[in-house]
Amino acid sequence: MDRLVKPEVKELELIFHRGQKCTVKFKLTNLMHTMPVAVSLTTTNPAVFSINRIFSIIPPLSSASYTLLLSQPSDEPPLSATPDAVTVRTAMLPTGKASQDDLRRMFARPGPHLFRDAVIPVSFVGPHVAEFLISRYSEIRESCSLLKKSLSGCSANQLARLLRFACESGNADFVIALIDAGGEVNFKGSNGQSLMPLAIRTGNIDIIKILVDSGCRINNSVDCVLHEAAAVNRVDLMEILFKFLGSIDVNSVNSDGRTPIHVAALHGHVKAIEFCLSVGGNPEVTDFKGWTPLHCAASQGQLKAVECLLECSNVKYAVNKDGKAAFSLAVDNGHWHLLDLLHWGDVLLRAARIDDVHGMKSALAEGAAVNRRDQNGWTPLHWAAFKGRVKSVKLLLEHGAEVDIVDDAGYTPMRCAVEAGHLQVATLLNAHGFKVNNKKSSSLNLEALSKHLSLDLTLVQEKGKA
Structure with a gap:
């Protein structure tokens, strides 16, 4: 026997x-x-x-x-x-x-x-064993096989809760094991959210694909999946969400009335902002407090995000419900490096156009960048030279204004001065080492400059007298 x-x-x-x-x-x-x-x-x-x-x-x-x-x-x-x-x-x-x-x-x-x-x-x-394995999987050999065994003692509700925990852990093998054991992929949390936001927060693209393939459905107004992806600056996740989850509104708002662009702006995630813009995101939407994405970026001192939003929106001086523009929020939070972008750069350009030397001095003292460009690439020196503002030109040069800087059309301040007939300004710029096309010659006299611009020196001088 x-x-x-x-x-x-x-x-x-x-x-x-x-x-x-x-x-x-x-x-x-x-x-x-x-x-x-x-x-x-x-x-x-x-x-x-x-x-x-x-x-x-x-x-x-x-x-x-x-x-x-x-x-x-x-x-x-x-x-x-x-x-x-x-x-x-x-x-x-x-x-x-x-x-x-x-x-x-x-x-x-x-x-x-x-x-x-x-x-x-x-x-x-049982569920306590499964929770332990999920939380300590990196320390336990063969944790996935142990997990599969432990699930035999779990109810349907326990499996569903464990599946949420596995999504949060970022372990794709655990997610598969729990789904195979009967974990419900459309089980909602107490806040009504699906599993998808949990997976996005971990940044595990495999888990997202597993949930999609298993039929996980989202409610965008609750799950805010694009907001979650924007918060972690994962454009690859945003692309997958758009590809596999059908119609997603890039301008949908969360409980604060904020779009994914607001969220990306708060965190300074420029790539996420750019992706949202590429699929129809509106950078001028205001949240429930009247904040634009620019307000959000300025409040957190996010320089690159501020630069990006200034290029694609026209809300620099839009005020929130407290009457504050993005500049004021930057000041309130001590983000001095943003003040030129959000205000003083504009003040300097405007003062240069009207020859307001006092205003220029104040703006420069407050941190305005002397080579700040406007929408056409013109610096304060371009404007002062074009307008023939000698005092303004001198002040800008004293503060380090670039003589050879070119605008979007390739114009230097010298060319602006010459074509406008401002001989005194041209002479001043020439004296500060103006170079034509950055060639080897260090500086040019007015006769050489006139020849380069195909202008008659006499005409230039006459314009200067006019």
Whole structure:
């Protein structure tokens, strides 16, 4: 005979509960028709497990019940590298009677009278085990296979909650295991959100694809998936969302009335802003406080985002419900590096156009960039030279204005002065080392300059007198 008793189960699944006593019952059946059988039960890890009856006697063709107990309550399942097991050894007992001491001596003495009938593996199962594995997967070998085993002790609701936890963990293998075990991909959280925002926050593109392939549906007004992707500056995720989730409104708003561009602006994520703009995003939408994306970027001192938004919107001086423009928010929060972009650069350009030397001095003192350009690429020096404002030109040159700087059409301040007939300004610029096309010659006299511009020197001088 191969064995004397037969276990009722092939594996003992111990449902683990944090901080509680955990037990699992199992049965052994005597296969002998006429002979009682003595049984000895041992565990591979006696420090962790105990059994209510180590030695017992089972009558012929009868069954006996046993309880495996986790010795000490714990907050974490005591998982081991080598799987735990219960070893079942047996011996025939013709007399049918024996004391515990007799049985102990019987199984302590090796010999052919002893049979090793079974080795029953022990596994920890249940949601607490699964949560532990998900949270510590990087530290536990074969955590995914252990997770799959642990799920047999979970209800449908527990599987759904664990699936949310797995999405948050960023482990795609766990997500697959939970979906395969019956985890509902359209289970909503207490806030009504789907699993998709959780996956986006982890930035794991594989999990997003798994959820899409498994039929995860979103409610954009609640899930705000583009907002989530914009917050982590993941344009690749935004592209996938647009490709696989159908109609997504890039100008949809969250609970604050903010679009994905607002969110990207707050974080200074220029790539996300540019993507939203490329698919129809409106950079001039205001939130419930009257803030534009520019307000958001300015309030956080996001220089690159401010530059990007200034190029694509016309809300530099738009005020929120508190009457504040983006410039005021930058000042309130001490973002002095934005003041030129948001205000003082404009003041300097305007003062240069009207020869307001006092206004120019104030703007420069407040941090205005002397080479700030307008929408046509003109600097304050271009304007002052074109208008023939000698005092303004001198002031700008004293503050480091570039003499050879060119506008969008390739015009230098010198060319503006010459074509406008301002000989005194041209002479002043020439004296400050003006170079034509940055050639090797260091500076040009007015005659050479006139020839370069195909103008008659006499005409230039006459214009200067006019």
